[in-house]
Amino acid sequence: MNWLMPVSLAAVLGAGIAIAQQAPEADKSVSLSKVERKNKAPVSKELIKVRLPRPVEAKLDNGLTVLIIENHKLPYISMQLLIDGAGPISEPAAQIGLASATASLLTQGTATRTSLQIAEQTDRFGAGLQAASSFGGNGAIIAASGLSETVDKWFPLFVDVLLHPSFPEKELKSYQQRTLVNLKRQRSSPDFLASERYNRAVYGKFPAANVSASPEFLQALTPAMLAAWHDERYVPQNAVLGIAGDVNPAQMIEMLKKSLAPWKRTSVEAKLPPSAVAVARKQVYLVNRPEAVQTNIMIGNIAIDRRNPDYIALRVANQVLGDGPASRLFVKLREEKGYTYGANSSFHALQFAGPWTASSDVRTEVTEGSMTEFFNEFNRLRTEKAPDAELEDARRTIIAKFALSLESPEQVLDAAIQIKRYNLPADYWDTYAAKIAAITADDVLRVAKKYINPDNAQIVVVGDATKIKSIMEKYGPVTLYDTEGKELVN
């Protein structure tokens, strides 16, 4: 495939080195200066109508939930099996990396196929097949997608890696070696160093604190450990299988009943440890990266889980603060000050409480100015009512973005999976636009006060300590780390 066709598998996998990241195309193109509004462009103020196709839903005898979105626009089918309780959040504290290793090795050999045969057959049948279990999550995902004309050839591969992985010794060795190199290599990435330190800071003892495997445990892994984790955790009653695209739902369900009959229900539940709570005391963590020309900044603290009633109001508050180029952080740090290429905020609300986070990569010389602007914006959001026009824009953006997401059957499916996963009302998305539209300036002020708290913010910076340490000390006691993750004595 040539460059005009992005290497979709590589991009999806993410585990390897995304060669596509080296793309020479210089993308993104935004103003560094303050937005000047002439208001002459024709804009329709009408809120776009959103109709979400309902999935066909089935529950198999073994407890597996199946959701199917039928769409025949292209001869293509994508499937995603999400198994709760098979992810790193559930792994024992002494076995950091077990869940991700198990998932990664599913496609590396089964009772009847070698890793090469799986790769070759997947390619030959016009399909892609990946399994992954990401740090910070409680699930493992097996994803398969491919041409509908060959689904009867590639679907059995999906079933095979789910039910009969063999975890070959040789493949494990190769995985260990590659992963150890990756663990070392990712220490050259400031983004990685920042997120590693930040997750430890906000999550504390909660297992989402880990963002990568323990090298010591990785070396001690055996095929038996992987097989045991697979046997115990890859169970149908904790799983949702989503299918989108060029399928006939009735036929597909019949086929699933037959091919997944050997997958037996057990009594294992996908339980979570108690959620983390916001850290009470403000702390500063500095990862020293000598010669770095930029400082990577992450600021935040634990906020809410996905079922929290404040989710909708916080969604709007975050839109105002730092979601996208019309947001306050972006406008201030990038457009007005020219400190950075981008600045944003987000919040992570899953089955457990995750953090709100503001972040930016700024030039080393403007580290101090950037910190000042971040805290100014947090305080402004907490103390001043958002103007009507800004709030109206934020609400319209969220609703229109939601409407646009319906272009992709996978995203429609993802919305349906979220309802299952977070146990939301069945009409959740039908009323979503109305709920967003009802959020007021008082709501935004209330949730900002409640969650976006500068007094206990956890602050992580990655940069050249000789240039930024004294600045960071103004924000609290600084704990210093090297790029290996070792704490340094001041």
Next chain:
Amino acid sequence: MLRFLLAALFAFSLTLSAAGPLNIPFKEYKLDNGLRVILSEDHTAPSYSIAVTYDVGSRDEKSGRTGFAHLFEHMMYQGSANIGKGEHFSLVFTNGGTMNGTTSQDRTNYFETLPSNQLDLGLFLESDRMRSLVVNQANLDNQRKAVQEEMRLRDDNQPYGKTLDADIGTAYNSFAYKHPIIGSMEDLNAATVEDVAAFFKRYYAPNNAVLTLVGDFKSDEALARIKKYFGDIPAQPAPPKPDISEPEQKAERRTAIEDKFAQVPRLDVVYKIPPGDTKDFYAIDVLTDVLAGGTSSRIYQNLVKEKQLSVQAGGFSYEHRGPSLALFIAYLRPGSDPKETEKVIQEEIERIKAGGITDDELEKIRMQNKLGNVRQLQSTGSRAIQLGQFAVYYHDPGLINSQIEKTLSVTKEDVQRVAKKYLVDANRTVVLTMPKAQGTK
């Protein structure tokens, strides 16, 4: 045999749709001022995408004035007669849309996806800046700063940020393709408002652009609005064609660079190949896939799985309207000798020259290309970009439907022939990126 067995297990077909050849419908028009227009309706979701593809890229730049094409990608958001500075971005975003612009050697494109009730907005935004972009000293200074920040972020703070520049800088003779798209700090600093204004007038003219709409609209209504918004933008004299002639390479070229953020060495093996949309290019595209496209490819299996000399390896053909490149890239296992990795890549290439590829391999690549093509056609944005690009590159937007057929028609003999013809020693460039020990820890 295996395929037969699997087919027998699933006696019924799971699909109801008639999965014939793809047919993305589109219509072509040309306005009096030379603007080419492509419309492709699709009513599945309440959205549409607009793309404007300008026939200008870094290959059109002159020595001492590099980085202009990409600088424009930034200038285009600085405001026009009826759109304030940065307002474009704000309008698209507050209406739930997405947008971007990208610059390559061969073209510059701008695109937005918006709700279907905002058709006028997208057309207005693109027409206003084509007609009346504000080019002044303040905007130039500001955007120069933005680009230099982008350089810093991309190249000076990330591992392997300079490797691809070294690849093209070494492999090409032709200035058009040799210099980095982003340009040099010095050239950007030397740019004057007059230079930039002249560049805009010459290249950002309706007769040098293609406007593409894909999505939820009615073509006749859309065309009427396009005429309203774009029809009175004056045409300009046709820009000069860049010199893209590339002399035949007579000897292998080698470069080594140091990278202070890299943790493992990276080896790039590069060959010069014919332009895109040629018979040989399609054959080389299949060849690079057999060799290094994905984890079942020959080089990946040998280097990463068998010999474990590298931790990752891949390869692809890098399509240009002019002389193109085939690249093979390996990230080495620490401690392994780059010569060993290079030898394996070389051996795999020689094996194809001597013995060709198998039927199974060709079938696999065909299926993967069909799959890649379908995935590429999923979003309206990607379809709009592709239609515009094919129109500008090859004057043939129909390639959106027919390009896959050209790839599928490549034979085993074609693949062996192009391996022998292009993947030869004298046509090779080897770039080694070595980690540079940091001064302090």
